[in-house]
Amino acid sequence: MSLALLQFNPSSVVLMDNEGRIQSLNGNAERLLSTTEANAVGKVYTEVFGDSLASRVFSLVLKGTKADVRTIEATLPGGRRARLRATAGPLRDERGAVNGIVFVADEDTSSPKLEELAQREERLRGALRRYLGDSVADLVNARPSFVDVGGRTQTVSVLHADVRGYTTIAEDMPPDRVATLLVRYHGAAAKAIREHGGTIDRFAGDAILALWNAPAEQADHARLALEGALAMRDAARDVGADLGYGVGVHTGEAMVGNLGSDQYQNFTAIGDTVNVAARLQAQAKPGEVICSKAVIAAAGKGVRTTPLGALDLKGRKTPVEAFKVEKLS
DSSP, X not given: OOHHHHHHOSSEEEEEOTXXXXXXXXXXXXXXXXXXXXXXXXXXXXXXXXXXXXXXXXXXXXXXXXXXXXXXXXXXXXXXXXXXXXXXXXXXXXXXXXXXXXXXXXXXXXXXXXXXXXXXXXXXXXXXXXXXXXXHHHHHHHOGGGGSSEEEEEEEEEEEEEETTHHHHHXXXXXXXXXXXXXXXXXXXXXHHHHTTOEEEEEETTEEEEEESSSSOOTTHHHHHHHHHHHHHHHHHHHOSSOOEEEEEEEEEEEEEEEEOSSSEEEEEESHHHHHHHHHHHHOOTTOEEEEHHHHHHHOSOEEEEEEEEEOOTTOSSOEEXXXXXXXX
């Protein structure tokens, strides 16, 4: 099969040698297998096709000839379930000797069942993003092992925000009105945090916990955390004057990962760094952002602050030097 015919073939075409190592594939095959030719060439087909599709391709080679077209269902390397009309068989040279294997496939999208499964998968992916945030959801989709319980110690920047006067507001309002109010403010705050690279750890009533430098590494995580804190402060002001957040930010080591049990877990961070962020938040008035000296040191130049001195934080033996953040430039 010529390279030109391979590239212009409307089907997904993969050429392999006699040992199953990929020699070439066209653009449609790249899209089907979620790879590139440069990344796939030289690898054994089982590495590129994934276990589900590879086992079915092996079965095609054993049972059929090049002319046999069979309908197969398999999970593709990108995680999507697909129905294919496929064939696999020997490639022969001019003398008739077998010098390789060809796999040809077309996706069959006519099945209502598959369309329903695709729609359901899309809904589940959307729900996963709403519950976990984009960063964690992407890792769960890309790496199934990511959901295993466990964590590691790493440096993170932590933001803890809490609504001031929430107890009084909740006492004077029906629960449904309180929920509606929180959704308005939390929605604006979460949007601001995510736009500056933050991962929402969780909402706990009127409180928000967010992380930077986890799950993905961010070289400038301390500065991003301050940007996110100021952005959420401003976003809350734009929503109205009903609620105001006190915000605390701290940078340091924490245990980060999927913590909990085999039955229930969530991606979170624990340790003194998280506690300090929460205690700094408790010192902040509505609309104030208070951070530690560690954040200022890591954030670089251009952080305009008002020094607050060494604060005695509840539950800690050692005071923390703190600053009220005014502006970044």
